[in-house]
Each structure stands twice: as C-alpha cells, then as structure tokens.
Amino acid sequence: MSLPSEWYVSTESIMNNTLSTSLGKSTSSKTIRLPDFSGPHLAKRYASERRFRILGISSVGAAGIILLILLSSIVSKGYSAFWLHKVELNITFSSEVLNPDGGAVEEVKLKEANYLALIHNALKQKFPAAIGNRCKIRMLYGIISPKADLVLRNMVLSNPSLVGTTKTVSLKLSDDLDNLSKGFINRDLPESDRRVKDLQIDWYDQLKSEGHIHSVFNTDFFTTGDSRDPEEAGIYSALIGSILTLTITLLISFPVGVMAAVYLEEFAPNNRFIDFIEVNINNLAAVPSIVFGLLGLAVFLNFFGLPRSAPLVGGLVLALMTLPTIIIAARSALKAVSPSIREAALGLGASPLQVVTHHVLPMAMPGILTGTIIGMAQALGETAPLLMIGMVAFIVDIPQTFTDPATVMSIQVYIWADSPERAFVERTSAGIMVLLSFLVLMNAVAILLRKRFERRC
Structure with a gap:
C-alpha cells in the first residue's frame, strides 16, 4: 500500500517547521525525512506476519492431529x-x-x-x-x-x-x-x-x-x-494404590513445598547459602526420576526398613520428586503478587507473617495450585522410581492401608503391556484410558479450587 506523495511532502514540511520553531534554526540546509512506509517495505512486513501466523496455526494443528491420532489409537484398542x-x-x-x-x-x-x-x-x-x-x-x-x-x-x-x-x-x-x-x-x-x-x-x-x-x-x-487370566483382570487394586500413593505425595509435598517457597521468597536473607539452596532446587527439578527411586531404595527400604511395595514408600519417593516443581511454581506465584499489597498491609500495621498469610499467600494460591497440578500429574504417570522400590509386584488383593502391598495404574499398564496374551492388549489401552480419566478428574478438581481462590481474591 503506497501513500500519496502530497501527504509525504506536507508531513515533511510540518516536521521542518516544527524543528525550526523549537530550535530557532533554519532547516533549509538539512531535511529530516520520515521512514518510508510505502511500497515494498510494508508489503514485506505484512507478508512476514502472515507467514508467522500460518506457522503458528500449523503448529497448533499438527499438535492437535498428533494428539487425536494418539487418542484414537488408544480408544480403538481399549474400548472393547x-x-x-x-x-x-x-x-x-x-x-x-x-x-x-x-x-x-x-x-x-x-x-x-x-x-x-x-x-x-x-x-x-x-x-x-x-x-x-x-x-x-x-x-x-x-x-x-x-x-x-x-x-x-x-x-x-x-x-x-x-x-x-x-x-x-x-x-x-x-x-x-x-x-x-x-x-x-x-x-x-x-x-x-x-x-x-x-x-x-x-x-x-x-x-x-x-x-x-x-x-x-x-x-x-x-x-x-489383577489376574493371570485376561478376562478376570481388573484395575481396581491399581486405582486404589494410586490414590493412596498420591495422598501421601500431596500431604508431604504441598505443605513442605509451599512453606519452603514462602521462606525463600519472603523471609530468606540474601547470602551465598540461600543462593546455593536455590541452585540445588533448580537442579533437582532436572534429575532423572529413577535417581529418586534409587534414593528411596537405599534410604526408605534398606535404612529405615519400611515395607516394600507399599504406597507409603511410593508416596515418599514421589514427594521428593515433586517438591522442586512445587517450590519453583510457588515462588513464581509469590513474585507475581504486586509489591503494593505488601506495602499497604505493612503500612496498616500488619506484621510480615500476617502480610504473607493474610494477603500474599491467598493471592498467590491460584498459581501455587497450578504448580501442584503439574507436579501431581507428573507423579501420577511416573513408573521408573516405583519400579525401584518394588511396586511392580503382582497384586491381586485390594490395598486397605498405606502399608499394604500395592501397585499403581502406570505400572499396571506396564505389566499388562508386557504380557503375551492378545486379550491383555485391550486391557493395556483400557488402563491408559482410565489413567487419563483419573488425571482429567484430578485437574478438574484442582481447577475448581483455583477458581474459588481467584473469586475470593
């Protein structure tokens, strides 16, 4: 799109007159020119914007198609x-x-x-x-x-x-x-x-x-x-084992992670020791999950003598693995709270602890819950650390307590996928469908809680 030459000249004259008036100098010897908005420059910019938009839409479409193919494959094999x-x-x-x-x-x-x-x-x-x-x-x-x-x-x-x-x-x-x-x-x-x-x-x-x-x-x-016979195999024991394991994980990782984030963000002094802790928290978030399984095997089973293949041990291992994710997300949520909230509360006579507990923490809770959702979803699908502590055992009875032998849904799917019978193929896909449904239900509950905290704030 090209602009009229009259508009360009008049604009240039206006700019020259304005400069001569403000500086008290004549601009006849030196002309200030505006950028050229006409012709090929504007067309190239619009073309690059269109290409960027097309690439973005294509990326989203490709991801949606891949996800649809994956879900279709799982459902087609597991619905029966x-x-x-x-x-x-x-x-x-x-x-x-x-x-x-x-x-x-x-x-x-x-x-x-x-x-x-x-x-x-x-x-x-x-x-x-x-x-x-x-x-x-x-x-x-x-x-x-x-x-x-x-x-x-x-x-x-x-x-x-x-x-x-x-x-x-x-x-x-x-x-x-x-x-x-x-x-x-x-x-x-x-x-x-x-x-x-x-x-x-x-x-x-x-x-x-x-x-x-x-x-x-x-x-x-x-x-x-579970059962050796495919027609008798069920997922109820693994479902209860997942619930018990995630309960231990949530009860340990959520309060400890939030308190650690509040201390590091609101009360910790700025020194090398705190910097060392922060660096190690960030590094722990990238440690392979099987390392936490080895830690649980060495500490919880061999040293403390806790029962093998129990939701208690599995929850402790997953809590250690989930803590860095919750701490990092909680610190980001606390940073996002406006400093004016803290200053206003302190100006009205509130103590630093009251400022955090009554004002900062409630406003940061939606972001903290989002980080908790991510951490718990990661823990729900983990298999490698639980294999190391013996939760790959063949479990028929339904676990009743946190110390009963149990397995989780991700490991149950792994066991069925390794079975040679053709009927276990559909059990494997059906187990994945139940696992995804359980994950969606967890996310829905967490989103409802987050929305309620947002309304209160």
Whole structure:
C-alpha cells in the first residue's frame, strides 16, 4: 500500500517547521525525512506476519492431529475391554459333588467343594460327542474361564439351598473365545495359525445360534484386582494404590513445598547459602526420576526398613520428586503478587507473617495450585522410581492401608503391556484410558479450587 506523495511532502514540511520553531534554526540546509512506509517495505512486513501466523496455526494443528491420532489409537484398542461375553449353562449343583460325604451341609464342606466339576459336567451334558476323547475334552473345558468356578462357589455360600437344584448361570468365556466374539481372531486363518480350534468355533457357533452367548458390561474391570487370566483382570487394586500413593505425595509435598517457597521468597536473607539452596532446587527439578527411586531404595527400604511395595514408600519417593516443581511454581506465584499489597498491609500495621498469610499467600494460591497440578500429574504417570522400590509386584488383593502391598495404574499398564496374551492388549489401552480419566478428574478438581481462590481474591 503506497501513500500519496502530497501527504509525504506536507508531513515533511510540518516536521521542518516544527524543528525550526523549537530550535530557532533554519532547516533549509538539512531535511529530516520520515521512514518510508510505502511500497515494498510494508508489503514485506505484512507478508512476514502472515507467514508467522500460518506457522503458528500449523503448529497448533499438527499438535492437535498428533494428539487425536494418539487418542484414537488408544480408544480403538481399549474400548472393547469394557464389555465381555458370557455363556449360559444349566448347572446342576449336585450334592454328590458339593457334599460327597453326606450328612448336613456345612459351610466348610461347601468352601472346599470342586465347583469346577459342576461346570465340566454341564459342558459334557451340552456336548456329549466330546466325551471319551481327551483332546476334545480339553478343548471343551477351554471354552469357559478357568476362574468361573468362583462364581458358583459364591452363589452356593450365599445360598446353600442351591445344593441339589439346577440353575441357569452366566459364566465368562475364556479370553480366546471372548476375542473370537469381538472379532479379533480371524476364522479364515488355518487352524494351526490361531489359538481357537475349529471344533471350539463349532461349539461357539452352536451356543450363539441357540441364544446362550451374550455380551455384558465388564464391571469386574473396575471392581477386581489383577489376574493371570485376561478376562478376570481388573484395575481396581491399581486405582486404589494410586490414590493412596498420591495422598501421601500431596500431604508431604504441598505443605513442605509451599512453606519452603514462602521462606525463600519472603523471609530468606540474601547470602551465598540461600543462593546455593536455590541452585540445588533448580537442579533437582532436572534429575532423572529413577535417581529418586534409587534414593528411596537405599534410604526408605534398606535404612529405615519400611515395607516394600507399599504406597507409603511410593508416596515418599514421589514427594521428593515433586517438591522442586512445587517450590519453583510457588515462588513464581509469590513474585507475581504486586509489591503494593505488601506495602499497604505493612503500612496498616500488619506484621510480615500476617502480610504473607493474610494477603500474599491467598493471592498467590491460584498459581501455587497450578504448580501442584503439574507436579501431581507428573507423579501420577511416573513408573521408573516405583519400579525401584518394588511396586511392580503382582497384586491381586485390594490395598486397605498405606502399608499394604500395592501397585499403581502406570505400572499396571506396564505389566499388562508386557504380557503375551492378545486379550491383555485391550486391557493395556483400557488402563491408559482410565489413567487419563483419573488425571482429567484430578485437574478438574484442582481447577475448581483455583477458581474459588481467584473469586475470593
């Protein structure tokens, strides 16, 4: 865009007259020229701005596309873990199996009974052609989950009157048959190249055509612990372990980190010792996380003798790792508070401690909570330091206290990803989805708290 030459000349005359008036000198011998805003200079500047805007939009778009691809890959592989397939069988709760010695039905006998035999008898009754062939019998028993007998055991213990009766019970299919139901096993492959044999597929098709196979929501995934059998594996124990571990982490790192930041920013003298501490805090924020795991192994386990694979030790290790992040973020939030707030409070007679606790700290709390969110999110996804203190153990029971053996969700995902069974692939992606959901929930709670502090301020 070019400007009229008349405007340029008139502007130059005005500038010359102004200078001659103010300086009392003639400017006829020396002309002051304005920058050239016309022609190619302005076009180049606008072109560079457009390129910068395009690069910025492209960067955001590329990041969004990569994130979308990542989430799509996780969801496409993990959504099927949230349901499973069951088969309905007519189970005869035979007294010869449950109470072979006769007499009164006692709870001790019912606990020790062979409930797996009841399932085998029902399968033989349904497919009598398999009887007499050991290979066929083994394939027939492989239709049902190996832990399905626990369902019958719980039913009989809660209602002993079932002994001697016949009842239709829904039992989980094995992981291979469940994968077949979900379409993860290709029927067209040769029998030697797939885990499910042709005879098992024929039995499955017969049960499905008769309406005995149906899909249900996999509630056990959220209510049970880990298992060697994929169809029985759940994430509940790892979820509780993560909650207990993060509770210890938050209870230690948040108050200690905030108090350290307040002291360093508001009360600490300016000397070499304080400078040394500040440098080391910044350096600790860049230390690899596995180093904190080695520290926890050497100090908390070997020296203090704390229980191995416990949320207490895991929380202590993650608290040490999270402290530098919280301290640095809290100091930045305290610096952002206007000095006029401190001066006004001191002018009204408040003590330095009252200034910090009643005025500076509440106004800095939104920024402090933001740093805490970052630190806790980092701790939630950490795996390496917890591996060093033994939280990679196979945990089936749900931890009840901070000293019970436990694992966390990130390590549970790692364990499942290392398992060879195909059914654990969807469990791995489903565990990542639960981990991300838990992280989003944590962030949402922290953001709500931050908004409440901002309204108070």
